[in-house]
Amino acid sequence: MAQPLEPAERRPANHGPKVAARNRDALIVAAREIYATHGLDAPLSAIARRAGVGQGVLYRHFPDRTAVAIAVLEENVRQVEQAAAAEDAAFADVLGVLTWHLTESAAFLGLLHANGATGHTEALAHALVLSGRVESALRRLLPEGHRLSAPDGLMLAVAMVSGAVGGPTREVREHRAVAAWRLLGVEVGPVRPFEG
Incomplete structure (x- = not known):
């Protein structure tokens, strides 16, 4: 009935x-x-x-699944760009926002480091464009003579930190990311999302 x-x-x-x-x-x-x-x-x-x-x-x-992944990556990058564009933006604080996204979106790290072998080639291509946007946002705040100011230094450091961000929980991933920045001799601000 x-x-x-x-x-x-x-x-x-x-x-x-x-x-x-x-x-x-x-x-x-x-x-x-x-x-x-x-x-x-x-x-x-x-x-x-x-x-x-x-x-x-x-x-x-x-x-589809790729569109969801791209949307999350775009939102992560948008927040990093907003943090970098804030009136009182400091390089270390923006690195803190970037680090929060690296630890929060750890599933994307394999995608960012893959060479298309994962079947997510569209997202990978988009990730490369977004990586350029992150570099541009960070470079605007990079102090002159900073240890990461070499042409490839900044994004190589980001890649190295993202490679260290593994672990079963967000807390473990954050601890590893902050430790990686410390080993690179780079000060990172509070690890948190941008709330602008």
């Missing part, structure tokens, strides 16, 4: 486009969290559940 439909006044309102941006943001945050725990091959349904939306909403925003 079919269940009767609820009266119109009891159905939740469909806010449609009004909540599209909020849903997309929630999906990106959820993807970052799920990927940090379960890796890039985590089920997309887990991301939708964590964001509190249906899978249809996820697919309206992101047609």
